[in-house]
Amino acid sequence: MTGQGRLAAWAVGLAALVALPFVYRDPYHLHILVLILIWSFAYTSWSMMGRFGLVSLGHGGFMGIGAYVTALLWNHLGLSPWIGIPVSMVAAGALALVVGYPCFRFRITGHYFVLVTLALSGIVLQVITATRDYTGGSLGYTPNRATTNKLLALQFDDKTTWYLIALAVWLAGIVVWHLIDRSMSRYALEAISEDEDAAAAAGVDVTAEKLKITLISALMTALAGAIYCQYQMFITPDTVSGIAVSLQMVFAAIVGGLFVSLGPTVGAIITILLAETLRIGFGTKAVGWDNLVYGVLLVLFIIFLPKGILGSVLDRLKSQRKVSRTHEQEAVKIAR
Amino acid sequence: MLELRSVDAGYGSFQALFDVNLDVKAGEAVGVIGPNGAGKTTLMRVISGLIRPSRGSIRMEGVDVVATPAHRIVSLGIAHVPENRRLFPQLSVDDNLKMGAFMKEARGTYAKRLDFVFELFPRLKERRHQMAGTMSGGEQQMCAIGRALMSNPKLLLLDEPSAGLAPVVVQQVFELVKRIRASGLTVLIVEQNVQQVLHVVDRAYLIEAGTIRSSGTAAEMLASDTVKEAYLGV
Amino acid sequence: MQAFLDIFDIYLLEAVINGILLGGVLALLALGLNLIFGVIDVTWICYAELVMIGMYAMYFMVQYYGLSYFIAAPFTILLVALLGALLHYLVIAPLLTAPPINQLLATGGVLFVLQSFATVAFGIDFRNLGIRLPVLAFGDMNFSYARLLSFLAALVGMVAVYLFMTRTFTGTAIRAISQDRQIMALMGVDTKRMYIITSALGGGLAGLAACLLVLQYDVHPFVGLSFGPITFLICVLGGLGNFIGGFIAAFVFAEIISLGGLFSDLEWGYVLAFAFFIVMMFIRPAGLLARRR
Ligand SMILES: Nc1ncnc2c1ncn2[C@@H]1O[C@H](COP(=O)(O)OP(=O)(O)OP(=O)(O)O)[C@@H](O)[C@H]1O
Numbered sequence: 001m002t003g004q005g006r007l008a009a010w011a012v013g014l015a016a017l018v019a020l021p022f023v024y025r026d027p028y029h030l031h032i033l034v035l036i037l038i039w040s041f042a043y044t045s046w047s048m049m050g051r052f053g054l055v056s057l058g059h060g061g062f063m064g065i066g067a068y069v070t071a072l073l074w075n076h077l078g079l080s081p082w083i084g085i086p087v088s089m090v091a092a093g094a095l096a097l098v099v100g101y102p103c104f105r106f107r108i109t110g111h112y113f114v115l116v117t118l119a120l121s122g123i124v125l126q127v128i129t130a131t132r133d134y135t136g137g138s139l140g141y142t143p144n145r146a147t148t149n150k151l152l153a154l155q156f157d158d159k160t161t162w163y164l165i166a167l168a169v170w171l172a173g174i175v176v177w178h179l180i181d182r183s184m185s186r187y188a189l190e191a192i193s194e195d196e197d198a199a200a201a202a203g204v205d206v207t208a209e210k211l212k213i214t215l216i217s218a219l220m221t222a223l224a225g226a227i228y229c230q231y232q233m234f235i236t237p238d239t240v241s242g243i244a245v246s247l248q249m250v251f252a253a254i255v256g257g258l259f260v261s262l263g264p265t266v267g268a269i270i271t272i273l274l275a276e277t278l279r280i281g282f283g284t285k286a287v288g289w290d291n292l293v294y295g296v297l298l299v300l301f302i303i304f305l306p307k308g309i310l311g312s313v314l315d316r317l318k319s320q321r322k323v324s325r326t327h328e329q330e331a332v333k334i335a336r
Numbered sequence: 337m338l339e340l341r342s343v344d345a346g347y348g349s350f351q352a353l354f355d356v357n358l359d360v361k362a363g364e365a366v367g368v369i370g371p372n373g374a375g376k377t378t379l380m381r382v383i384s385g386l387i388r389p390s391r392g393s394i395r396m397e398g399v400d401v402v403a404t405p406a407h408r409i410v411s412l413g414i415a416h417v418p419e420n421r422r423l424f425p426q427l428s429v430d431d432n433l434k435m436g437a438f439m440k441e442a443r444g445t446y447a448k449r450l451d452f453v454f455e456l457f458p459r460l461k462e463r464r465h466q467m468a469g470t471m472s473g474g475e476q477q478m479c480a481i482g483r484a485l486m487s488n489p490k491l492l493l494l495d496e497p498s499a500g501l502a503p504v505v506v507q508q509v510f511e512l513v514k515r516i517r518a519s520g521l522t523v524l525i526v527e528q529n530v531q532q533v534l535h536v537v538d539r540a541y542l543i544e545a546g547t548i549r550s551s552g553t554a555a556e557m558l559a560s561d562t563v564k565e566a567y568l569g570v
Numbered sequence: 571m572q573a574f575l576d577i578f579d580i581y582l583l584e585a586v587i588n589g590i591l592l593g594g595v596l597a598l599l600a601l602g603l604n605l606i607f608g609v610i611d612v613t614w615i616c617y618a619e620l621v622m623i624g625m626y627a628m629y630f631m632v633q634y635y636g637l638s639y640f641i642a643a644p645f646t647i648l649l650v651a652l653l654g655a656l657l658h659y660l661v662i663a664p665l666l667t668a669p670p671i672n673q674l675l676a677t678g679g680v681l682f683v684l685q686s687f688a689t690v691a692f693g694i695d696f697r698n699l700g701i702r703l704p705v706l707a708f709g710d711m712n713f714s715y716a717r718l719l720s721f722l723a724a725l726v727g728m729v730a731v732y733l734f735m736t737r738t739f740t741g742t743a744i745r746a747i748s749q750d751r752q753i754m755a756l757m758g759v760d761t762k763r764m765y766i767i768t769s770a771l772g773g774g775l776a777g778l779a780a781c782l783l784v785l786q787y788d789v790h791p792f793v794g795l796s797f798g799p800i801t802f803l804i805c806v807l808g809g810l811g812n813f814i815g816g817f818i819a820a821f822v823f824a825e826i827i828s829l830g831g832l833f834s835d836l837e838w839g840y841v842l843a844f845a846f847f848i849v850m851m852f853i854r855p856a857g858l859l860a861r862r863r
């Protein structure tokens with residue numbers, strides 16, 4: 001597809017997405033769509049790191065901070081989410097830097113990195129539970145309903161508004177993805193993910209590059225948490241933070257594909273529809289069954305995908321990269 | 337005792353051995369010589385089951401080796417001292433020897449075998465609590481051979497036991513091979529020190545590019561023109 | 571001397587000793603995880619969830635079927651050992667040659683499965699054994715008998731593992747595997763079988779930990795989340811696969827948690843431990859005892 005053609009396709013697709021809630025008004029379906037958009041944004045945020053081999057299981061922590069800090073500031077200090085959300089993002093970013101810096105500086109990679117980040121999300125969950133006097137602990141937390149200025153409180157009753165907000169946020173995520181795709185950092189990070197020492201020897205500032213992408217990823221994930229909280233108006237530690245949420249992000253991103261901008265979105269569509277189907281299928285009588293089947297399916301998926309998910313996707317990407325490079329070279333030749 | 341018939345073997349799509357026929361009779365010492373990359377190590381590996389042949393048959397005292405699971409082959413009486421010794425560097429000498437006696441059949445006679453090995457290598461007894469990785473090259477080679485002897489084998493496969501050792505130590509290693517033979521073991525030995533190995537073994541095979549080029553008694557090989565020119569430098 | 575005793579807060583001493591007692595159980599958990607990583611090169615993210623299943627097993631055997639605690643304990647250890655072996659056989663073995671991240675994620679999937687299984691089978695209620703063990707008083711200090719028992723049992727468990735690893739042929743082989751996987755067959759070792767044994771051993775340690783933790787904590791489907799993260803931190807700080815490092819780190823963390831808990835809730839102890847962990851990463855990036863793959 002030519003550049004212009006692709007742009008046109010995006011424009012048409014977007015127009016259709018924007019128009020959707022004005023023609024189609026089924027609230028349940030719109031609800032599912034909003035959820036898909038918000039989680040797609042979260043998964044895209046995770047993939048910013050994941051695609052460069054930085055497998056973090058700590059993003060549940062960032063998401064939890066985004067959600068809880070925003071809600072707490074609103075309820076206890078009356079601070080509008082318009083300020084609360086940036087504050088929560090800064091908090092998540094600061095945490096990401098504090099944990100990320102020693103990890104990257106001292107080359108904590110592989111299993112070690114996974115476990116450190118895993119602990120991070122576990123600890124955030126612990127903190128939310130521990131501060132139950134403020135956060136409601138594991139019972140969950142609800143932002144106070146705004147009585148007068150809904151816009152200031154970022155609380156809306158109609159699904160259409162939320163759909164459009166979620167769509168905008170999701171689109172912003174995709175745009176950031178493409179910006180990174182075109183930046184110099186992308187090449188540096190790709191080099192790092194292939195061979196850290198070689199990249200360092202070639203003059204790449206490994207620590208700085210990794211920190212940058214981690215910061216971006218954490219900020220976006222916190223935003224996802226905050227938006228989720230404002231939309232659902234009810235959060236519990238388990239739904240926005242902790243190990244389960246972190247794992248969910250990784251699964252979805254990998255199911256959909258890490259290396260294309262729409263991959264995490266596809267992952268969100270698949271996993272949320274699956275979870276939703278299971279939830280409805282089992283009904284309210286069988287609490288937990290949906291998760292059980294979901295977990296089993298995930299394990300089976302990982303085992304029976306030949307060469308492993310990441311591996312096969314990587315392979316495909318490598319051949320794609322080669323193809324696109326030769327295309328570029330040909331294009332250059334023809335232009336001459 | 338050991339017979340290989342039309343054995344092909346390799347690594348993935350790469351074939352390293354072509355139609356190899358080889359016999360070792362009980363009580364014999366047989367040498368395998370050949371240039372680097374000829375497939376000598378591959379031959380040893382295929383006998384001990386580290387890699388499986390893609391064609392052909394291997395029999396040890398009539399038992400089908402190919403049909404035996406890799407970890408059961410040592411129970412057939414085949415002990416392999418691998419190239420570069422491959423000790424467990426962070427285990428003590430004692431523990432390395434213990435690993436040699438891992439299989440059920442050898443555990444009963446563990447204490448007796450240990451005495452035997454320590455008698456053969458008094459040096460190992462002195463160093464029994466030292467980490468194997470911290471010992472000298474010669475000591476490590478003793479430990480590797482000792483480990484193989486712990487399984488009470490009938491056939492000992494030695495892959496370049498003299499590699500990387502000082503000339504004096506090389507001499508000792510060959511002396512040792514003689515003593516091991518004298519104790520009734522059958523030995524199949526791969527060596528770069530062609531001159532010396534041909535004075536220790538009864539017969540030898542010359543392998544090149546994965547095929548057996550020639551074979552004969554040690555004296556025949558020493559006299560053979562191909563061997564003389566290519567390996568003895570005369 | 572008297573002045574020293576005066577400033578030496580008796581509660582501080584109590585917290586220090588309680589920390590040591592907690593350290594025993596944490597060391598047990600770290601040992602299991604380290605063992606599996608050291609031998610098979612995988613990390614079971616769902617390790618604490620195996621403990622959770624073990625705690626339920628104890629609960630049902632003791633509360634529901636009226637078995638005595640000391641009869642139920644061996645059954646629990648066996649059951650979780652079996653679960654560990656099964657986990658390896660069904661999930662890890664098919665993925666041994668897959669990229670490590672897939673192995674990690676698969677055990678992450680198992681974490682989901684175990685949690686939701688517990689939710690489905692046992693509900694989300696908090697349950698406890700209903701055994702109230704007495705509190706021992708030394709002077710002004712109080713120690714729960716449960717903690718003392720846990721500490722001693724954990725110590726016995728670790729000594730047993732140590733003896734197994736150093737004295738037996740199988741234990742020696744388990745230590746050897748990670749040093750040279752390829753030549754294990756030359757020693758007559760069936761690597762697959764060793765992996766199963768190691769997994770069962772790791773499971774058994776989780777089972778033992780379950781028997782001990784159920785004395786002090788209520789069991790619910792998400793109880794693993796309270797022990798899991800701290801165990802991972804201990805393993806990272808001590809160096810994955812490094813038994814001694816894990817042992818020391820377990821006690822260091824236990825002290826922090828216990829002393830942190832002195833001033834507020836136990837959860838804040840965890841937070842303090844995590845903060846300490848981050849600081850340690852700056853000071854000693856290679857772990858407490860540097861041995862890094
Ligand atoms: N693990 C392996 N994977 C792929 N190819 C291998 C492997 N080991 C050996 N080869 C190839 O098989 C051929 C025979 O190798 P082998 O090690 O048997 O030679 P060799 O006769 O023992 O040589 P040397 O005297 O140097 O030890 C070589 O071309 C080598 O590159």
Ligand SMILES: [Mg+2]
Pocket residue numbers: 376377378419
């Ligand atoms: Mg060789």
